[in-house]
Amino acid sequence: MKVFLIGYMGCGKSRMGRTLSSMLDVPFIDLDKYIEEKFFKTVPQIFAEEGEAEFRKKEQAALKEVAEFDPVIVATGGGAPCFFDNMELMNQAGLCVFLDVDSHELANRLIQSKNERPLIKGKSPEELVHFIDEMMLVRRPFYEKASCILKGKEILPEQVIAEIEKEK
Structure with missing residues (x-):
């Protein structure tokens, strides 16, 4: 079983991945953290020092690596699906789940988040x-x-598990 969680930042990919990992006893990989550990740099450092194009190459290579793991639950970065053939890779390798949360709820979560997110720093709720x-x-x-595609304000792990069961 291979599950790829995709969606915009703040949609709950990492939280969902950790929960599913625990419930299903399957390894979980946060793709950004995997990249950081592999290259001994944070994602913002890679962006700043090497540029987005180089980061996206590293991200694609990392995605190809983790797509070989089985079983695995992978939370991608928000932009990962938008480059190269990453969507095709994830759909072919396993179950790709889009956590589709509305923009007002995402803004709410991101404003309350303790994580520093450079893309949204300094934005008012309306601007966000x-x-x-x-x-x-x-x-x-x-x-x-x-x-x-799972839509909603609160997408439950059980909904993802039901989709996994359909794929078996």
Whole structure:
């Protein structure tokens, strides 16, 4: 079983991945953390020192590596599905699940988040909703290629497990 969790930042990919890992006794990989451990740099450092294009190459290579693991639950970074053939890779390797949370809820979560997120730093709640809406115009066509789309404010692990069961 291979499950790839995709969606915009703040949609709950990492939280969902950790929960599913515990419930199903399957290893969990946060792709950004995997990249950071592999290259001994944070994602923001890689962006700053090497640029986005180089980061995306590293991200694709890391995604190909973790797609070979079995079983595994992978939470990707929000942009990962939008580059190269990453969506095709995830859909072919396993179950790709888009956690589709509305922009107002995402903004709420991101404002309350303790994580420092450079892309949204200093934005007011209204600016943040507008920013998310703009980004989703670009990303949604990629996200919607997922083999499974779960929509809602609170997507439950049981919903993902039900989709996994359908794939068996």
